[in-house]
Every structure is written in structure tokens, then in C-alpha cells.
Amino acid sequence: MAFRGFVWKAFTCGILTLSVGCGAFGGAEVGEVTGKVTLDGEPLSDAEVAFVPTSGGTTSTGYTSEDGSYLLVYDAERDGAEVGEHTIRVTRIQPEAQDGETPKQYEKLPASYNTESELKIEVKSGSQTVDIPLKSDGTVPTL
Template sequence: MRTIICTLFCSLFVCISGCGYGQATPNYDMIDLIDVSGKVTFDGQPLAGAVVSFIDEANSRMSYGITNADGKYQLRFDRQKNGVTPGSKIVKVSTSTVIEGVNDSDVVIDEETGEPKAKELIPPQYNVQSELRALVEEGKDEFNFTLMSSAQ
């Protein structure tokens, strides 16, 4: 009986250790990344503290950037590497998106829902129902967006 329990325990340990709880670091040499930056204005003013997301239309892979006080952003592929893969992207701009470990230091959590309390200042046509698009390709690395609070 002890042998069976020991065998089961060892088998379970081998299975669990083989699963890997962390994500493997990508081989950046195998990924074609283009450094992309730009500026976002909202009603004619630089938009500070917004998350700019470029989402690949083919595979939903997202690169993101946070606008600074001048409305400027630079896209990150992940926490270690700047850039975005080439191709057609859906662009979303949001003041309520929270990225863990990136812009979550001053976030207030709603006690009832457990979700971040952040007011969205940007109209849906620029985020949840985004009409913004970008074609990222070599030599085209700057994307500026002029957003308006009302459709014009």
C-alpha cells in the first residue's frame, strides 16, 4: 500500500512540475517587432495617462503603451520588450484600462465588484467599439490620434 501511495505521489509531482506555472520568455530574435510611438490628443489637448492598445486583427495579440503628460506613447510588446508585430491593428484608447504592474499603483478597487474604479473619459468609438485602425509595417512607425468627445 505504501508503495502505491509513494508511486502516485511521485507521478503527481512529475506531472505538476512538467506543467510549468510561469510563462516562458519569448525568443525575441524570432519575432519581427517594429518600434511604434505617437501622440494622442483629446478635444485638442494632449491626453495623459491613457492606455493605447494595438490589437492584431488576425490573432488578437496586443501591444500597449501609456500616454505621458504630452500625450506621447511608445508601444510595448510585453514588459521586457518594446514594439509591435507588423500587420493590421485595431487601436483602442482608454482612460479606464488597468494593466497589472504597469499602471495599477494608484488604482482604487470597488469593494462590491472587485473591479478597478476608473472613469472612462473616452467615447466608445475609440475603445470598446473602436473604429480606429493602424497598418503597422517597416518604415511606418508613428501613429498619432486626434480624438473628440463628440462625433464630428
Template sequence: MSVVCRCFQIQYALLIVVSSLAVIGCGGSGGRDLPKLGQVTGTVTLDGQPLADAVVSFQSKEAGRVASGGTDTDGNYTIYLLNDIEGAPVGTNQVMIVTAKPGDDSIPGSAKPETLPAKYNAETELTADVQPGDNEFNFDLTSN
């Protein structure tokens, strides 16, 4: 795979995550029709160690929605469809885990490059079958 193609895939993955975070920050449901949700929590590790400061996104093609949440210092996350609505759409979700962060144009070098293999984000192989009620999905990632 060419470097240009790989960069495009990473940029596409970041676009999805940033777009979902923008939706999260937009507040309540505002009367919108919401899909049936299941509460989703879990832990992300990388090579056996907690993965902090990553964004975990659940994308439901059936519901056409993306729900996301960030990991804490212990690698724990909770997924939110919107700012105050916890959960991910019920059904099969494609899962993306991203560590890259866009930079601030006013701060040179503030961007954080992706550190995870593409199989967890741009070319994700991760899925989760969300059920109504409480769900726990732990992701034990490897750096290779």
C-alpha cells in the first residue's frame, strides 16, 4: 500500500472520529428520532497496558449513526451517541479506535500522529454486537 493511500485512510478515519465528536458536543437529542440503544462500556489495552487518551467509535451502518467515547488513564471508556445520551445503536457496529489528534494551527507540532495499526482504525477489523441493556466490550490490542 502506498504512503499516500495509507495517509488518506488515516485522514478518513480521523474525519469520522472528529465528525462524531462534533455531534457529541451538539447537546441533547433536540426531538430527533433516536435509534434503539444499548449502554456500552469497556476497557482498551495495548500490548497488555491500558490505552489512555484514545477515541473509541461504534458505527452502525443499519442506524446510520456513530457513537463515541474517550478512554481514561486506565483505558476505560463509555460510549455516547450524543452529549447527554449514553449508548450505541443496537445491532452490529464497526468499531474504530484512534489515538491521533488534529493539531491546533496556532501551535506548531501540536498534532498527534496515529500510533495504532490500521487494523484498529482506517482498516478496522473490530466489530461489536450491541444488545439492549448493558454491554461490555474490552479490546486487547497489539502494536503489530
């Protein structure tokens, strides 16, 4: 009987630990993030925007529309990004040609915006707008 009580207490403690550690089964705290990406003052369409947590965690992504606007998606159930500091990576999506072949010329963004990104932002809880004004020369804007 004493062993049964021990098992029940261990099980209960395990469930409580999981619920606290996982944000009461809801996962990490997430802030909603929307914004607009521009390149030299013009909307940047067909780009992937990724917010990568600097301390590890789940990367959130969004895709820019024709007017450069994006909405980050954290997971299948929530929009946004984990609260905390992130590195932002912006990558152009190579469009397919009408005939199914890859276009011969393709505009690439400077590495300082993607593979060697120096773009940093602090995501807070609640809703926020993060506009990302990029330059062809790779100058890193203050966000």
C-alpha cells in the first residue's frame, strides 16, 4: 500500500513538472510578429523571413507577399515567435519560370541578411510590428 502511494505521488510530481516546464502544456511563451520587408525602399516579395532564437528553441518563419508584408508562424496552432532575442534571416525564394525551368538571373540578398545575419531583435509578449528595411549593399539596419 505504501508503494502505491509513492507511485501516485511520483506520477503527480512528474505531471506537475511537465506542466510547469512546458508552460502548462502550451509550450513556450510566444509574441505575435508581423511586419514588412523592403529592399532599397521597395517591397520585397517572395522572401522567407525566419526568426531564430539566439538561446535555442523553435525557429518561426513567414513568407512575404507582393507588398512585402509577412506574418510569423510558430507552430501549427500559434502565430508568432518565442519571447526573447532572435537572429533574423531573410532569404529570397527562387521563383520557377513558367516553363518549369529555373530562371537564368536571380537576385540574391547579401549574406549579412541570411547565412551570416547580423539582424537582431527582441521579441516581447503580445503583438508587435517588426519592419525590416534592407539595402542592396548589405548595410545592417537598426531594428
